[in-house]
């Protein structure tokens with residue numbers, strides 16, 4: 028059976044990330060994680076493609092064991108199966124190593140027609156894995172897609188570029204990266220959630236994938252993080268509340284004059 | 291000796307990369323080379339050669355007519371070769387889909403949206419946003435490395451005293467597998483947000499397109515421009531561009547967020563504003579946490595009142 032694959036990351040939820048006030052470093056250990064906002068749209072789009080084509084919709088996630096939580100949600104939304112690529116040896120993978128793992132998994136699954144990624148992951152913001160995966164699998168890439176349709180072996184997609192929308196066609200298989208605007212991800216019902224508990228979540232580790240141990244994980248990564256810090260935001264935080272609009276506006280203007288930002 | 295390559299499909303951005311490249315050249319002693327592909331390649335290469343690159347390579351050919359990341363990556367990988375290189379790519383959307391593909395061909399690391407670059411002990415250090423824009427990370431990588439630099443991060447390079455060499459190269463390349471069937475220009479005029487001194491910015495709290503008029507009047511009064519959050523541009527199509535992490539980063543003296551909730555991705559684009567003002571009817575909106583001044587209230591009452599108050603202040 029042909030497949031549509033959605034790649035999703037079990038990302039750190041940056042909006043909930045705590046910053047250690049003394050070091051100004053984000054506290055990554057134990058930080059809350061979830062499927063990225065855009066990656067949910069990749070999952071949703073895969074489900075829509077499956078609904079139209081009857082292909083198998085498969086999720087791929089490189090992440091910790093705990094990504095199971097995200098996998099369950101994706102299955103409840105409508106994916107048929109999720110593979111979590113998880114191994115201590117995969118930890119610390121940069122975008123190239125991550126893409127290598129995803130490529131190895133796609134090859135092992137076989138018969139992939141369409142691989143959907145998010146435009147970027149919301150924690151790392153690197154926007155690299157999609158194009159890297161396309162290169163590793165020697166597939167054409169279509170990025171920044173806000174609309175797509177699949178007909179037979181042909182994909183038509185509308186890309187959102189800075190100054191124009193570009194409509195393109197490509198023979199499948201291909202790698203597509205989607206934007207936030209492509210769809211509104213569905214919220215699974217209780218029934219969906221219950222039904223999904225029977226769908227398979229499969230863990231693949233180093234032994235299951237044909238990828239050299241020296242090109243994945245921290246050891247196989249070229250780019251490393253030398254330092255991270257969260258610059259302090261010093262804002263005045265003067266909030267005018269419960270005043271009539273006129274009064275509030277005049278008070279604000281007074282402040283802005285003091286700041287010297289009004290001409 | 292390693293070399294530094296610069297490439298952007300937008301000539302003004304390529305000139306900015308030349309300046310970034312010259313700084314690194316000074317720190318490393320490596321040579322600086324540019325690539326120009328497609329129409330006018332030779333003309334563009336001549337200009338880059340006049341602005342400080344040691345060598346400007348020009349490749350023309352029909353395969354470059356359409357920007358296809360796969361084809362462009364192939365071309366650049368052939369030019370760059372297997373020597374250790376640092377490739378600087380202009381961080382337009384096209385540049386950002388090209389860079390990771392090129393890096394994969396070169397079996398190289400890649401850092402996108404780099405805001406600062408330096409060199410120490412054979413390693414390249416590249417700063418960029420991390421964790422959704424909450425933090426700044428310094429990434430470190432050996433060569434080869436591909437980096438994208440956002441447009442306008444650097445000024446364009448100045449004319450150099452000595453002109454570099456220009457070299458025309460021809461490459462055998464397969465055509466694109468992706469076919470462009472239609473291009474629709476985005477209609478709305480592009481405001482100069484990245485240079486604006488004052489920005490009045492519309493969020494989803496602004497209900498109808500005609501309500502923008504009210505914001506425009508206020509902006510005009512303040513000598514500024516109107517901007518917006520991502521959904522207002524990307525979902526509603528009222529503007530061609532939005533402000534934030536995935537849009538334009540702005541640094542006005544005064545930023546007025548009107549009916550904007552203050553999502554992390556929006557905040558990431560306004561951090562460098564001198565004064566941030568928030569107008570929102572929800573006292574719990576996160577935008578108030580990053581604001582210098584805020585009014586909790588209905589924008590449909592506050593904006594007209596603010597316009598009056600500003601008019602009064604300006605007159606006196």
Ligand SMILES: Cc1cc2nc3c(=O)[nH]c(=O)nc-3n(C[C@H](O)[C@H](O)[C@H](O)COP(=O)(O)OP(=O)(O)OC[C@H]3O[C@@H](n4cnc5c(N)ncnc54)[C@H](O)[C@@H]3O)c2cc1C
Nearest residue numbers: 493494495519520534535536537549550551555556571589
């Ligand atoms: C990968 C990715 C990248 C993104 N990049 C960006 C980016 O670069 N820039 C960006 O802006 N967003 C970006 N977003 C989207 C971002 O997460 C938020 O969804 C978006 O910023 C919300 O826009 P908003 O504040 O206008 O709308 P909302 O969050 O819907 O907020 C509307 C606000 O208006 C207020 N309001 C409503 N009516 C009134 C009224 N009458 N008077 C006063 N206040 C009122 C409400 O209280 C609310 O706070 C990105 C998202 C993703 C997934």
Ligand SMILES: Nc1ncnc2c1ncn2[C@@H]1O[C@H](COP(=O)(O)O)[C@@H](O)[C@H]1O
Nearest residue numbers: 034035089144145147148153154155156
């Ligand atoms: N660890 C991961 N597991 C699965 N997919 C990923 C992973 N990291 C990134 N991706 C996919 O690649 C896209 C771009 O990620 P990035 O290059 O990290 O910004 C994401 O939106 C995902 O679709």
